[in-house]
Amino acid sequence: MTVALDIRGLTRRFGERTVLEELDLTIGAGEFVALLGRSGSGKSTLLRVLAGLDRPAAAISHLPRQTAVVFQEPRLMPWKTAQQNVALGLRRPDATEAARVALAEVGLQGREGAWPATLSGGEAQRAALARALVRQPELLLLDEPFAALDALTRLRMHALVADLWRRHRPAILLVTHDVWEAVSLAGRVLVLEEGRIGHQVTIEASYPRRRGDPALADIEAALLARLGVGQKAASASG
Ligand SMILES: Nc1ncnc2c1ncn2[C@@H]1O[C@H](COP(=O)(O)OP(=O)(O)OP(=O)(O)O)[C@@H](O)[C@H]1O
Ligand SMILES: [Mg+2]
Numbered sequence: 001m002t003v004a005l006d007i008r009g010l011t012r013r014f015g016e017r018t019v020l021e022e023l024d025l026t027i028g029a030g031e032f033v034a035l036l037g038r039s040g041s042g043k044s045t046l047l048r049v050l051a052g053l054d055r056p057a058a059a060i061s062h063l064p065r066q067t068a069v070v071f072q073e074p075r076l077m078p079w080k081t082a083q084q085n086v087a088l089g090l091r092r093p094d095a096t097e098a099a100r101v102a103l104a105e106v107g108l109q110g111r112e113g114a115w116p117a118t119l120s121g122g123e124a125q126r127a128a129l130a131r132a133l134v135r136q137p138e139l140l141l142l143d144e145p146f147a148a149l150d151a152l153t154r155l156r157m158h159a160l161v162a163d164l165w166r167r168h169r170p171a172i173l174l175v176t177h178d179v180w181e182a183v184s185l186a187g188r189v190l191v192l193e194e195g196r197i198g199h200q201v202t203i204e205a206s207y208p209r210r211r212g213d214p215a216l217a218d219i220e221a222a223l224l225a226r227l228g229v230g231q232k233a234a235s236a237s238g
Contacts, residue, residue, distance in 0.1 A: 002029035004171035006062040021195030030169040034182035037192030064139040068132035074124035076116040083112035102130035122153040142174040
């Protein structure tokens with residue numbers, strides 16, 4: 001397996017509090033991995049380390065050359081157009097054209113000149129995805145990128161991300177609270193527990209994955225139980 005990311009024994013403390021402890025994580029090239037975990041378990045802390053936004057004394061044996069991050073909020077510069085935002089910091093002569101192509105890929109053709117304030121939440125998040133994609137990352141880090149969107153827009157975004165992943169094949173690490181989002185998109189789902197990957201499940205079902213698929217429903221229920229939710233529903237029905 002070609003490796004996109006390999007970390008061994010990653011520890012991150014904030015004062016007295018140890019958030020990540022001796023964490024090991026390997027992600028294969030082109031692999032789609034989802035990361036679940038309770039609030040405060042350290043998911044964003046891990047992503048910040050992987051994105052190079054935080055450098056603890058870590059045993060990172062392989063970090064990709066090119067990573068890109070999309071956060072829960074789009075973080076677009078309000079005084080720059082959608083296209084300028086996507087092209088921002090791109091060091092290549094065809095940056096403007098590359099930004100236009102990336103915007104078209106996320107369905108924002110015709111909106112190149114739009115100001116961020118005039119974009120809907122879903123559109124702004126698609127522009128943020130375009131800004132990540134245009135960098136042709138080996139590893140794409142997504143920190144709850146759809147959490148603020150309405151349910152229907154979120155489902156559309158799932159389809160878009162699945163499609164972009166198929167076409168470009170970056171490795172993806174998607175942090176989410178939405179267990180179905182993890183199960184419907186990822187080939188492997190991890191659960192962050194007590195500072196390390198405490199549990200993982202590989203999902204081989206083909207795409208697109210259907211909500212009614214009983215095998216997927218079992219995986220979803222097991223993950224919910226692992227996260228400490230859903231037992232009530234399970235015992236009520238059993
Ligand atoms: N810069 C910081 N200084 C001090 N403590 C921090 C800092 N960043 C994160 N923490 C602490 O680390 C812990 C993990 O935070 P983190 O944001 O990684 O959790 P999370 O799993 O992303 O949670 P959520 O699901 O709510 O987004 C929390 O207890 C948080 O308070
Ligand atoms: Mg977080």
